[in-house]
Amino acid sequence: MPEGDTIWRAARRLHSALAGRVLTRSDLRVPRFATADLTGRAVLDVTSRGKHLLTRFDGGLTLHSHLRMDGSWQVYATGERWRGGPTHQIRAILANAEQTAVGYRLPVLELIRTADEQGVVGHLGPDLLGPDWDPAEAVRRLTADPARPLGEALLDQRNLAGIGNVFKSELAFLAAVTPWLPVGQLPPGVPERLVATAHRLLEANKDRSDRRTTTPRQPGHSLYVYGREHRPCLRCGAPIRKAELGDRISYWCPSCQKGPSDNPSGEPVPPN
Template structure:
């Protein structure tokens, strides 16, 4: 599942390509909205909200999409071949005179009234990359259930909107605890540092082509533990481990047994 910085980048690419221009073509290839035609409506803006994308049109309509594990939006110039998957995976086509945005494998795609956006994204916690970021509220939500494992609490978008598996594993490593340690067992100063670090990392990476949490310049060492199973920890040399509960890629975790304390699977 994409992290918040990836969704932020996608939103800004879509905004740059579409905002301020009327649609010359609208094709929503999902049964419920297949007859909805947005042609002629001007795109007002494309806004990220956590991992959600809100494309707003004049007339008070919003196209709400979510990428989840496999979804992607691609932008093409007029006449350019659409790349990103076979035609049967296309779920949305939005064209202006200058660009075409094609949504592939979008698991969530719906047209709603702009005034009803809170029904789609109102459950989300403070957005790590949003103008409404509230670290105190994020901290309160993160610590609301002391018995909950840290990794689950970080992934819950109702606490902090924008964290996925990469940042979950990296934040646990930087806090020197495993993702399965209950939030209530963290040392007193750790939760506020986790919230601040999460915000700092996503802000630092939102404009980068390659995500980085380490301070090394080596391209092979951009992340401390994520994706480094069986490779030596960058700090202590202990082989990094990986856990994927019941084959659930939404909950895959990486950790260093030498640097991180706490329960493990």
């Protein structure tokens, strides 16, 4: 699932292509909104909210989309051949005289009143890349349930919005604890440092597609643990381990990270 930095870049790309221009074509290929026609409306802006995308139009309408696991928005010059996938996977087309945005495999696509946006994103915690970022509130929410495993608390978008499996695994490694350590057992000061590190990492990665959490001292390695199962830890050399439960994947170093190991709770996946 794309994480907050990826969605932020998608919003910026769509905003650049659509904002301030009038739509010459509109096609929403989902049954509920198949008859909706946005042609002739100007796009006011496109913004991200955690892992959600909000495309706002004049007249008080917003197109809300969420990419989940494999959705995407592709932008083409109007008239250019589309290459994002077969036609039957297209869920939305928004075009102006210069640019065309095509949404592929979008599991969430709904047209709502702009005044009702809180109904789809109001549950989210502070957005790591948003103007509402509030580290103190993020810490309060993250630690509200002391018995909850850290990984689940980080993935729950109601605590802080924008973290997925990659940043979850990397943040736990940088905090030197496993994703299954209850947040109430984090050493003093660690929740605050975790939240500050999460903000720093997403800010550092929002402008680049080659995501990196390591320092220049690890040349050739962009991530500490994610995707590195069986490979040596960059700090201690121990083999990195992996645990998988549904679409939740965790990587960790059994030597560098303290706490319970390989013991997912099996609770439902938190809201996005």
